[in-house]
Amino acid sequence: MADVEVQLAAAQENDARLAAELKQARAELEAAKERVAAAQADVDAQVKLIGSAARESFQQQSDLRDLSVVFGSQTPAELSQRLQWNTTIFDSQAATKSRLDAVRDELEAARVAQAAAEARVAEEKAAAAAVVQQVAALKRQVEQQRAAVANLVAANTQARAAAQGELDADESAYRTLVSDEARLQGEIKSEIARLRAVEEARIAAEKAAAQKAAAQKAAAEAAAASKQTASQAATTSSQAATSSASSSGTGKAVSASGFIRPINANPGSPFGRRFHPILKYWRNHNGNDWGAKTGTPIYAAKAGTVMKAGPNGGFGNFVLIGHGDDSKGRYVTTGYAHMSKVVAKVGQRVEQGQLIGYVGSTGLSTTPHLHLEVRLDGTPVNPMLYIP
Incomplete structure (x- = not known):
């Protein structure tokens, strides 16, 4: 989602840049159109002026025009002046024609500039439209990613809750196990103490019995021989019992x-x-x-x-x-x-x-x-x- 948001930010920045460039291109196109209009008006004015001059020249044109310039002069000075006027008028007409050519060139250049501006505007429009589509697609993708993240967050929340439940159960089980271990160990030690006390009592009883037997033996020396015989028989029986004890008999190692x-x-x-x-x-x-x-x-x-x-x-x-x-x-x-x-x-x-x-x-x-x-x-x- 972060990657898509970065792409979206870049696309929106590009969209803003293209919008500014399109605005500039449109302004340049309007200026180009104004230059074309002005150049066209200038050309029209020059054409009108030259047309007027041409009509006037045509109307005044005759075979005697040059002679009228000569014979209509009263003095040489006036003749010189009339010739100068004629030259000036011709030069003015030539300048007007040059001006017309110049404004026509300017008109053509303005039209070329207008065409280039129109092409640029069209190009900028196409690029802006593409970016708009890209921005829309990225926005949809961001929304999808946000929905996916929201689902993951919800799933994670549920998983955390489940994990916490398991953790609580595990901690409870551990506490129970520790308690059971301690209790068992205490019970075993208590039982060991009881068994050892029983064993000590047994040993003490055997010792007392032995002492009593010794006293009885001293008091009954007359029966020593028969008692010795009985003792030998008991020893033989004990040895037989001992020799009869075997291994576990399970057949296991x-x-x-x-x-x-x-x-x-x-x-x-x-x-x-x-x-x-x-x-x-x-x-x-x-x-x-x-x-x-x-x-x-x-x-x-x-x-x-x-x-x-x-x-x-x-x-x-x-x-x-x-x-x-x-x-x-x-x-x-x-x-x-x-x-x-x-x-x-x-x-x-x-x-x-x-x-x-x-x-x-x-x-x-x-x-x-x-x-x-x-x-x-x-x-x-x-x-x-x-x-x-």
Whole structure:
């Protein structure tokens, strides 16, 4: 539109210039017409004058005219005067004829100038008409461009409103997700504290039981032999139970940390910080996303106890499994979000590879996928450091 407006301004400027030139050309044409009229009047006057002189000369013309000049003179001086008069009259007639020729030349020149002025006026008129058409076409084009810009502005306004709506929804979803993350982390830490308190109580009870057993042993030395036999039998039974424990038995690859892949799919969106293109800030993606169709089975990545199972805010249908402490004393959990259906139940002991639910798109999700998290003492870590 700006380009067309520049062209329109140039065309209007050209139109104004041509209008001024046309006005000047018309003025020159009027002046040329006036010169032609004046020259024509001058020619007519000269022709009339010469005609009068010619008629008078013709009427006075006779064979005795020259003799009358001679014999009509009374004195030589008068004869000289009469001859001079005759010469003067002839010279005047000749001058009049020269003047006629000159004014006729001027008339012709004025007519040529008039013709040139008329041609210029016609040319300027044609150019002005062309520019008028160009200006009209450019004005129509500008109006079309303005209408197009107005439509674009309206569309942009609608798009901005829609984008603002999406932005508000995205910000709300982000706040919900942050809240859910903080709540989940707090719940995990609380559960870890409870489990460790239970473990400490168990250890204390075992210690008390051991002390009681030692006292009973000291008081019953007579039954030492039989007790020793019973102890050996118990040891043998424990060793047999230990030797009977096997690998997961799922037939899936097991990582060095003892995890299997919980879904028959490939990992997609990775763990780590992301820059949000609309909200303009960095945020953490606390797991890995595994794209799969709704209803794809999800299995426990490692044996453990189900800590949560069911709706959980932005995570949608969610399962959290506690796997106990790792070699560094950090409590390990795995989380499985956005399920379409949950199979596992809170407090249930699940084995590695056991079905716990199915892929879905519940909670803050736009497409079916499994969002998998691994946490150490409630803090998320990269699942791909554990999942084969």
